[in-house]
């Protein structure tokens with residue numbers, strides 16, 4: 001029986017919303033493990049071996065970092081291997097990267113701070129909200145991306161909404177008659193902006209408003225909550241799935257590597273490189289507590305480097 005997708009996430013996370021809405025569109029059943037909005041996150045540390053961002057998806061002992069890969073796994077679960085392969089090859093990844101990068105930061109910065117803090121205070125204590133804001137400020141300071149200043153963000157967001165409206169025109173979704181990954185990537189930042197600012201989208205963008213409401217209506221599929229220890233038990237009692245058949249050669253296969261996001265939260269995942277396709281790397285992690293895990297990371301937006309095996313021995 002196919003493993004059920006476990007989504008490690010938190011409710012206010014926009015990138016997690018990208019996946020929750022996609023799960024809703026495909027009416028998939030999934031299991032939810034809710035995490036704190038900032039580290040320490042001990043379960044995530046055990047499963048993803050250094051990757052700090054959310055969401056992370058889990059299928060047995062396979063761990064998927066970044067919504068690029070998670071979205072593809074959701075398509076695989078819903079529509080099969082070939083549909084996932086086609087989406088991997090045919091989606092406009094440059095546009096998706098723009099939506100997840102520049103447009104995401106525009107929406108974040110354009111969100112009015114007072115309603116944002118009010119919404120956060122509905123979910124977390126004042127102390128936690130202050131820690132969260134400090135954590136995100138540090139994360140950006142150490143990152144390689146520079147968010148826009150508020151005036152530029154607001155203008156950028158407006159231009160983006162007009163562009164989306166033009167792209168949608170009379171068609172229901174950016175991808176045509178049914179939503180593709182770009183639709184969910186465009187949606188999550190606007191979801192965050194509307195929800196956190198308690199604002200609606202401008203009336204002049206009628207096509208965007210119609211499109212947005214239709215994605216809201218997908219809901220989030222059949223969600224059931226499980227505990228972090230249940231998710232760890234799933235990893236511990238599962239074997240990683242077979243490695244992909246269509247691989248490409250890489251001189252680092254079989255060696256210790258570290259793979260690090262290039263934009264922000266640049267904490268590396270280390271492990272032995274066991275597979276490499278045109279869009280992903282898979283590293284094997286031998287965990288004392290959980291056994292063998294395969295951690296999947298995307299190639300787009302991530303840097304790979306060799307690690308001295310001696311260093312790894314001393315670390316163990």
Ligand SMILES: N[C@@H](CCC(=O)N[C@@H](CS)C(=O)NCC(=O)O)C(=O)O
Nearest residue numbers: 013014015037052053054066067068
């Ligand atoms: N490129 C990543 C970005 C994920 C991301 O930035 N997630 C945010 C939450 S929405 C995050 O992890 N922030 C830092 C944190 O929560 O530790 C993806 O597509 O999954």
